[in-house]
Amino acid sequence: MTAVIPIGRLPLLDPGRARLVDDRLVFDAPGGLHRALGDGCFALAMPADFDPAPGRRLARDFHREAGPDLPREAALWxxxxxxxxxxxxxxxxxxxxxxxxxxxxxxxxxxPVTAMADRMHDIAGRVLRAILTDLGVAPALWHQVTDGTVAGGGVRWFAVSHYRSDRALDGAPAHKDTGFVTVLYCEQPGLEAELDGVWHDVLPVPGHFLINFGGALELLTADLARPAHAVLHRVRRSGRGPDGEDRFSFAAFLNPGADTDLYRLAPDGHGARAVIPVEDFLKAFNAQTWRDRHAGFGILKRDPAEG
Structure with a gap:
């Protein structure tokens, strides 16, 4: 049986820290944005009134059976x-x-989960707008090149993950997120990220989300003077924590619809060209990453809630 990989076998990545002020990112250290673009991730302070309890509860209960004696409210989870x-x-x-x-x-x-997810997607949109502003991308292009995700459009996925400690397998494969911005909540170790060809442990920062940049943003900004790097990350095999619970996480994603294209900006940020259909990009991602029967995972032409 494969042993659970202990913390400490890899160098640590202590992500840069930032907070949102209106639609601006304010980093705690000089050069924070430059570092975040290179790392492909940073820690973002949660709003003081953000409550992760609904996400925690769903992550810990969604995989459990709803027994006949379970109260109706509890059975929803x-x-x-x-x-x-x-x-x-x-x-x-x-x-x-x-x-x-x-x-x-x-x-x-x-x-309560739906409301919490909406809040996390709103934060993701503010982060995306802040990044595009700081990179000098013409606002007139924002809607086209992001499929409207800057203003609540595109596809707003929400994922809740449970890591089954009784399986002697890796937690999750090495991959890059496919969209523009991911807002991730995790409070247990296990996440690893690759920087300059070296894998690092990414320990959770209390009171912070981890913001990941995805492949759509990496492609969009590739020709800019300061491109955004999409972080390659994975989850190692995870055992139960000190509280006896399995590892869990939940995340909000901003993605373009599968019936549009991914774009690449001109070097001055004032023009753009279509590069690849989103659907082709996602199918290749699924085949390379998960290697299972879910070929259509994460492929949606339009979020029905957006009409």
Whole structure:
């Protein structure tokens, strides 16, 4: 049996820290944005009134069966393995997860989770607008090159992951997120990121989200003087924590719809050209990353909630 990989075998990545002030990113250290663009990630202070409890509860309960004696309110948080449209069993990894768009969340998720996810997507949009501003991208291009994700459009995925400690497998494969910006909540170790060809442990920063830049943003900014790097990351095999609970996480993603194209900006940020259909990009990602039966994972032409 494969041993659980202990913390400390890799160098540590202590991500740069920032906070949102209106639609501006204010980093704690000089050069913070430059570092974040190179690392492909940074830690963002959570709003003082942000409550992660609904996400924690769903992550710990969605994979449990809803027994007949469970009160109706509690049953809403259980039994998701039967929801084949949004539940994914990753046979080659520890992770099992939910992936739901806005309409699916409204139909199936407990209301507190839906409200929390909306809040995280709003934060993701503010981060994306701040990055485009700081990189000098012409605002007139924002809607076109992001499929409207700067203003609530595109596809707003929300994922909830549970890592099954009884499986002697890696937690999740090495991959880059596919969209523009990811807002990740995790409070247990296990996440690893590659910087300059070297894997690092990424320890959670209390009171902070981890912001990841994805492949769509990397491609969009590739020709700018300061491009954004999409961080390659993975989750090692995870055991139970000191509290006896399995590892979990949840995240909000800003993605373009699959019926549009990914764009690349001109070096001055005032022009752009289409590079590849989003659907082709996502199909290649699924084949290379998960290597399982879920070929259509994360491919949605338009978030139904956006009309």
């Amino acid at each position: 259980h039994g998701f393995r039967a929801e084949t449209a949004i539940y994914f069993d990753r046979e080659h990894f520890q992770t099992e997860h939910l992936l739901a768009d806005a309409a699916q969340r409204a139909a199936r998720f407990p209301a």
